[in-house]
Amino acid sequence: MIYLDNAATSYPKPERVYDEMLLCMKEFCANPGRAGHELAIKSGRAVHETREIVSRFFNIGNPMRVVFTKNATEALNIAINGVLKTGDHVITTSMEHNSVLRPLKTLEKENIIELTIVRGNYFGEIDIMDIERSIKKNTKMIICSLSSNVNGIIMPIIDIGKIAEDKGILFLVDASQGAGSMKLDVQEIKADMFAFPGHKGLLGPQGIGALYVRKGTRIDNLIHGGAQERKRRSGTENVAAVAGMGKAVQLAVENLDQHVHKMTSLRDALINGIKERIPYVRLNGHPTQRLANNVNFSFEFVEGEALLLSLDMVGIAASSGSACTSGSLDPSHVLLAIGLSHETAHGSLRMSLGEINTREDIDYILDKLPPIVERLRALSPLFKQCEGGKANV
Numbered sequence: 001m002i003y004l005d006n007a008a009t010s011y012p013k014p015e016r017v018y019d020e021m022l023l024c025m026k027e028f029c030a031n032p033g034r035a036g037h038e039l040a041i042k043s044g045r046a047v048h049e050t051r052e053i054v055s056r057f058f059n060i061g062n063p064m065r066v067v068f069t070k071n072a073t074e075a076l077n078i079a080i081n082g083v084l085k086t087g088d089h090v091i092t093t094s095m096e097h098n099s100v101l102r103p104l105k106t107l108e109k110e111n112i113i114e115l116t117i118v119r120g121n122y123f124g125e126i127d128i129m130d131i132e133r134s135i136k137k138n139t140k141m142i143i144c145s146l147s148s149n150v151n152g153i154i155m156p157i158i159d160i161g162k163i164a165e166d167k168g169i170l171f172l173v174d175a176s177q178g179a180g181s182m183k184l185d186v187q188e189i190k191a192d193m194f195a196f197p198g199h200k201g202l203l204g205p206q207g208i209g210a211l212y213v214r215k216g217t218r219i220d221n222l223i224h225g226g227a228q229e230r231k232r233r234s235g236t237e238n239v240a241a242v243a244g245m246g247k248a249v250q251l252a253v254e255n256l257d258q259h260v261h262k263m264t265s266l267r268d269a270l271i272n273g274i275k276e277r278i279p280y281v282r283l284n285g286h287p288t289q290r291l292a293n294n295v296n297f298s299f300e301f302v303e304g305e306a307l308l309l310s311l312d313m314v315g316i317a318a319s320s321g322s323a324c325t326s327g328s329l330d331p332s333h334v335l336l337a338i339g340l341s342h343e344t345a346h347g348s349l350r351m352s353l354g355e356i357n358t359r360e361d362i363d364y365i366l367d368k369l370p371p372i373v374e375r376l377r378a379l380s381p382l383f384k385q386c387e388g389g390k391a392n393v
Contacts, residue, residue, distance in 0.1 A: 002361045004318040006293060006354035007149050007177060009199045009206060017204055020247040021240040031236050033228055043239045050246030057249050058194065059185040060212055067211045067229045068237055072176040073099040075195035075211035078233065079172050080104060080143070082219035083193075088140035089114040093126050094337035095148040095155065100174055101333075104143070114138070123286040124153035124338050132163055141170040146178035150334040150350065151285030152294025154178070161190030170217065176200060180252045181260060181292055192217045198241065201293075203355060204248030208241035259355060263292035266353050266362055270295050273366040278373050284335060284348060293353040298340060301383035302347045302376045310372045311349075316365060319350045 003011065028042035051063035060066060069075040080103045084090065090104060090113050101117075108115040116134045120126050131142065142164045147154050157173055164171035172193040175184065180201030186194050194212040198204030211232075213219060219232060226234040252259070274281060280300035299307065304320040311318055320332075331345030340348075351365070377383040 002316045002364060003356060004316060004351040004353065004365075007200065007350065007352035008319060010201070010203050010354045011356050016251055017244045017247050021205060021244040024240045024243040029239060032239055033226065033236065046239055046243045046246075047237055050242045050249070053246045053249050054210060057184075057253055058179075058212065059187050061187075062215070064230060065213055065215065067213060067232045068242055069195075069209045069211055069233055070207060070238075071199075071209040072174065072195050072197040073209075074233075075209045076100055076172070076174055077103050078211060078219065078222055079193045079195060079213075080107070080141075082222050082232075083170065083217070084113050084140060086112050087114075087138060088112075089116070089136045089138045090141050090143065091116045091118065091131060091134045091139060092143040093117065093145070093155070094119045095124055095126065095150075095153060095334055096143065096145055097149055097174060097176065098333075099176075100143055100145070113140075120153070120338050122338060123289075124148055124151050124284075124334065125286065125289075126155060126160075128156055128159045128163065131160055135163075135167055135169070139167070139169050141172055143172045143174070145174040145176070146184070147291050147294075148285070148334055149177045150332050151296045151338070152177070152290035153285045154289050154291065157189050157191075161188075164192075165190045177294075178291060180248075180256075181263065183256065186212055186214075193219075198245035198248060202245065202248045202252055205241050205244040208238055208245045210245070260292050262355075263353055266357055266359065267292060267295055269359065269362050270351065270353075270365065273362065274369065277366060277370045282340075282344065284338070284340070295351040295353070296348060297351075298335070298344045298348045299373055300344060300347060301380045301386065302373055304346050304348055306376055307347070307349055307372065310376065311369070314368045314372070316368065319352070320348060 024046055028039045030039035030043045032040060032044035032047050051066045054066050055063040076099050092100060094117050104115050107113045118126055118130045118134060142160060144155050144157055144160050146157060161171050170192045171190060173189060173191045175194055175196040178201060179196040192214045196210060198208040199206040221231055223234045228234055274297055282298040284296040284298060308320055331342055335345040335348055
């Protein structure tokens with residue numbers, strides 16, 4: 001199986017990440033919060049070493065500003081629900097993942113917050129002037145992703161961070177897409193909070209994420225029962241997953257430039273190959289300002305689910321959008337926000353590359369994808385009516 005769903009989750013590097021996790025589980029899998037015996041001390045040391053590795057990678061400074069969570073969704077919900085109070089105003093963008101939009105819309109529906117959603121343009125780009133114009137006296141937080149998980153557009157987070165800092169507004173960055181795929185400095189970004197998972201660009205394990213919290217940023221504890229993570233997230237830490245994340249981040253530091261070069265080369269070969277071989281396609285997202293591993297196309301006159309099933313039958317695993325909404329027949333809200341019709345958005349395919357992919361994989365995809373699209377279009381009444389003429393892309 002050629003795996004092209006790395007935006008949902010990536011394969012960890014088994015020779016290093018898995019070995020680190022197995023070592024932890026076999027030799028000192030104890031509760032790091034317990035004191036008085038050697039195994040607990042070793043577990044606590046493993047957790048703290050990962051804090052230090054993560055802190056250096058993102059230039060966080062004090063490792064104790066890193067809060068371990070189950071995943072990025074939990075980290076984002078802690079940051080949103082743990083900070084916002086009645087009467088606060090929040091600014092975010094139409095490019096955000098539902099782990100940001102849904103908790104915000106819930107708070108808005110309950111009349112707790114005011115919410116402004118800034119829309120992207122044809123490419124998904126956000127005009128920072130729209131952000132600035134949206135600021136009110138009661139604006140408490142600006143939330144922006146590092147990159148869209150759907151179309152890979154890289155957001156202007158440094159410029160947004162400067163605006164937030166100048167206005168004294170909290171800035172939360174969702175780095176679920178991009179962490180591990182580019183150099184990131186929370187001090188340069190001016191992030192007050194910064195959430196990321198272990199299992200995507202960092203090539204670490206599932207079941208672990210983290211939230212950076214700048215000193216002076218007050219967050220209420222939403223999970224009660226213990227004093228773990230400096231009382232920000234109660235519950236025994238997943239020591240093996242934390243250790244696996246630490247090893248994954250360490251490897252990301254060592255291989256970042258090489259990884260980005262490889263992903264960019266494969267991405268561009270796939271994009272150019274699809275454009276050359278398949279008519280009536282639209283590349284979603286910016287042609288250059290996009291994640292190194294993201295390829296998202298809309299195929300006119302093709303239904304996305306049928307395309308996915310056909311690819312799966314020839315050994316290619318891809319996605320029609322976010323993994324968190326794959327059970328829904330609704331098109332991606334991100335694609336609709338940049339102006340695609342429901343029909344065109346329904347025909348979208350996201351192919352997110354990973355370290356395990358090769359140029360041979362790209363050649364195989366470009367061999368199999370065109371005849372599949374041609375066969376599906378032959379079954380479409382709309383394509384027959386088109387008669388090879390005008391398309392909507």
